Amino acid sequence: MMDWTDRHCRVFHRHLTRHALLYTEMVTTGAVIHGDRARLLGFDASEHPVALQLGGSDPRELALAAQIGADFGYDEINLNVGCPSDRVQDGRFGACLMAEPALVASCVDAMKRAVRVPVTVKCRIGIDDQDPEVALDALARAVVAAGSDVLIVHARKAWLNGLSPKENRDIPPLDYDRVYRLKRAMPDVPIIINGGISGIEEAKAHLAHVDGVMLGRAAYHDPWRLLAVDPEFFGEAAPHATMQAAFEAMTPYIAEQLARGTRLHAITRHFVGAFHAVPGARAFRRHLAEHGTRPGAGLDVLRDAIARVSDRAVAEAAE
Numbered sequence: 627m628m629d630w631t632d633r634h635c636r637v638f639h640r641h642l643t644r645h646a647l648l649y650t651e652m653v654t655t656g657a658v659i660h661g662d663r664a665r666l667l668g669f670d671a672s673e674h675p676v677a678l679q680l681g682g683s684d685p686r687e688l689a690l691a692a693q694i695g696a697d698f699g700y701d702e703i704n705l706n707v708g709c710p711s712d713r714v715q716d717g718r719f720g721a722c723l724m725a726e727p728a729l730v731a732s733c734v735d736a737m738k739r740a741v742r743v744p745v746t747v748k749c750r751i752g753i754d755d756q757d758p759e760v761a762l763d764a765l766a767r768a769v770v771a772a773g774s775d776v777l778i779v780h781a782r783k784a785w786l787n788g789l790s791p792k793e794n795r796d797i798p799p800l801d802y803d804r805v806y807r808l809k810r811a812m813p814d815v816p817i818i819i820n821g822g823i824s825g826i827e828e829a830k831a832h833l834a835h836v837d838g839v840m841l842g843r844a845a846y847h848d849p850w851r852l853l854a855v856d857p858e859f860f861g862e863a864a865p866h867a868t869m870q871a872a873f874e875a876m877t878p879y880i881a882e883q884l885a886r887g888t889r890l891h892a893i894t895r896h897f898v899g900a901f902h903a904v905p906g907a908r909a910f911r912r913h914l915a916e917h918g919t920r921p922g923a924g925l926d927v928l929r930d931a932i933a934r935v936s937d938r939a940v941a942e943a944a945e
Contacts, residue, residue, distance in 0.1 A: 628652055628709075630846050634888075635896040636673045637879055639845065641872040642852035645860045648676045649840075652706045654719070655682035658691040667698045670879065677702035679748070681709065681719040683729060685736035696741040703741055705733060707749040707765070710784035721784035724753045724761055731768035738773035748778040748820070751804050753786055758804050766808055770815050778840055779805045781821040795843070806835040826854045847899045869900050870932055877925055890923040897928075906935035 628651045636648045653666055658680070669676060678695040680703060682688045692703040707730055709720035723730050730747065737745045747769045752761035766777055782798040800822050809817040818838035823829055825848075829839040845852055853864045853872075866872040880893055894914050901907035913931040917923060 633669050634893040643855040652679045652681045655687040655691040675701040677704050679704040681706045683719045685732045688733045689736040689740035692737040693740045702744045704746045708780050727765040727768040731772040734769045734772040734774050744775040746776040747774045750784045752783045776816040778818040781805045891919045894918045909934035
């Protein structure tokens with residue numbers, strides 16, 4: 627999720643679940659090949675397992691970018707064939723590639739030849755006037771034949787003509803049954819479902835039909851939900867019993883980042899939903915908004931914000 631799941635967000639989420647696979651923002655091949663790789667691709671070792679999501683449509687460039695990502699230590703390289711933004715379309719990558727399954731297959735083949743880590747594809751069920759029964763099957767069979775290890779399907783169309791990227795997250799209707807049918811048609815292929823899934827109970831219901839579930843906005847806006855991931859799906863306790871404990875465990879990372887010149891707000895902007903709908907949550911958010919953006923803001927700002935949430939509320943947020 628562009629501008630959301632940066633390295634600070636991922637470190638935060640890793641303090642809430644040891645086992646969930648984390649994904650980077652989508653990074654274009656041009657940025658990876660020609661840009662500041664340390665800034666774009668660098669990540670904290672605590673983030674593992676973590677996947678690099680790439681955007682592009684040139685097989686040679688994607689192969690090179692995948693190799694660079696693998697050399698940085700990413701555990702998976704993911705090709706985005708689902709983002710509907712105008713900027714992505716202009717660059718001929720993202721959801722518009724749903725119309726070119728043969729090209730996507732060539733990209734996957736080149737990436738697979740370049741790296742040893744898994745190569746995966748994230749797509750929609752179709753775009754614009756495509757028939758999802760035809761379009762999704764065509765793309766899925768092409769990329770699996772080319773070597774894609776996993777297919778992640780956002781269970782709604784992307785309307786590239788007429789809807790904004792924001793509208794594309796909500797207006798096209800969800801069709802989970804279409805993804806279930808794909809899994810039945812390709813039983814040996816790991817299929818992960820995505821799109822509009824609001825929490826852990828919904829995720830558990832989907833696992834009766836597919837192999838995995840991807841949470842996007844629900845995990846970002848309500849990160850407290852991630853404290854239930856390890857107990858519910860992996861049979862282990864969460865890394866920390868409460869959100870308060872998770873924040874305390876993050877303090878060495880935050881202190882290190884502040885010492886490097888990172889502004890506090892760049893990290894704490896990912897925390898605003900930590901105590902959603904519990905007593906003190908509004909005061910927590912207000913304090914971070916008012917004080918966390920000031921030059922020189924430090925850990926004391928975060929600790930003062932947490933102190934505005936009652937101990938009872940902190941415990942309830944982890945339940």
